[in-house]
Amino acid sequence: MQAFEEYPCPNCGSELNYEASKSSLKCLHCGTAFAIQQSTEVIEERNISIFKDAETIPIAPVQVVVYRCSKCGQETQKEGDVAFFECRNCGNNVLNPAAYATRRISPAGIIPFKISKQEALDRFANWIGRGFWNDNDLKKLSLADKLEGHYVPFWTFDCHTENDWSGYAGRYYYETVRRRNANGEEVTEQVRHTDWTWRSGSFERFFDDVLVCGNNAIPQDRINDVYPYLLKDVVVFDDEYLLGWNARAYDKDLSETYQLARSIMDRKIEEDAVSRLAEDTYRDLRVETRYSGETFKQIILPVWLCQYLFKGKTYHFIINGQTGAIGGNKPLSVSKIATAIIIGILVLIALYFFSKSG
Ligand SMILES: [Zn+2]
Ligand SMILES: [Zn+2]
Incomplete structure (x- = not known):
């Protein structure tokens, strides 16, 4: 039998959520706030060689788990790697501590949400309002239902390199x-x-916390737009931070993400080598790299995700749930672009006649 955890408010028995703006658990009913007891444990870097080979085994299909609500008696079915969900009948908050155990490596740390949904919506409104090219109708979009806060698994890698x-x-x-x-x-x-x-020649370079996303639904180049995360604020993982948020285990494993991290490091090493070699130009650059002291951590980071339809096209944006940095694609205003092109053509015609008459 799957063990689920419920977190009723000690005051009134209603649901507790982790509230970004308060950095604490807060009761949805009576409003009482409770601080999460932070562990003083040190988050250790783990040696990669111990895990890399074991991790090449494909992630096994995840079983469906069934939760029977203690409040209303209804059953809710969920995929076993979902770490937080609500009773489908009464909305009771449920943690599934076994979710991360469906993978070989469990999260070591977490950065709790700092940006609330309202702040995220404000950031979006501010961002979308900037720039002449944006459609005025955009400002009327109501995205509160489509904007979702996700706790996303990431991998960070440290590595020492010697390069010839x-x-x-x-x-x-x-x-x-x-x-x-x-x-x-x-x-x-x-x-x-x-x-x-x-x-x-040769040089050494140490890489600290090369950050790679472990979720297939978020392409790395999109998440790059909202970097950096301030990793000094990582705290020891505790699933109470997940209360009220979407959270599930990684789907990109250690070996896959380490390959991505290597390619990020190799690009930087090549830039370093070019700056050492090139004068006005260079050719036939060869770099040989020895990697050592490779360590990793799995950490859970807060991300606001939104996908919406506007005038028949799909757009998306991402907000860093810690810093509020935003990235994505914006709809362009067809009428504003048309006006700009017409003005441009008129200016060219005027210049032509001006040069003829002069
Ligand atoms: Zn309460
Ligand atoms: Zn229920």
Whole structure:
């Protein structure tokens, strides 16, 4: 039998939610607030080599779990990797502590939500209102129902690298050449040449907290728009923070996300190598990297997600649930763009006649 946890208000027995604006649990009925007892435990980096091979085993299909509500007696079915849900009949809050145990690696830390739904809606209104190209009808959109707060699993990686690089540095020089043009007149021209010099060297670079999203529904390039998360505020994971929020276990495992982290690190290492090698230009760059001291943590981060339909097209935005940073795509105003194009054409016509008359 699956063990679920309910968190009734000690004062009145109603539901408690984790409230972003208060940074505490708050009763929906009587309004009493309760602080979450924070653990003083240190979140440790874990050695990657111990887990990487074990993690290549595919994530097993998750069983459906059945919760029988202690308040109304109704049953609610959920996928077993959902960590928080509500009774489908009376809305009673339920935590499923076994959700993260459906994966090999459990979360070590969490950044609790700081941005409330109202703040998130305000950020959106402010963001969408900026810029001449936006449709005025956008401001009338009511997105409260479509905006969802999710606790999303992320992986962070630390790694030490030693890098040997080599290649040709190119320096431009110019030669003055005389030649005859099509009219038979003698002209001089500057011709560019490149002087190539072989170079090599080595450098070390330490990577701290390379952050990769562990949820397939959020592409990495979208979440990049709302970075950074302030990871110094990570606290020891406690599922009480999940009360009232969407939360489920990762679907991108350690080995998959570590490959992504490596490609992020390799790009930075290449930039470093280029800055050491290149003069005016470079070619045949080779970098050999040795990775050591590779460690990781799984942490849960707060994300506001919204997808909406506007004039027949789908748009989305993401808000960092800790800092309020926002990213996404905005609808453009067709009428404003048309007006701008017409004005542009009129200006060109006016300039043409002006230059003719002058
Ligand atoms: Zn209460
Ligand atoms: Zn119920």
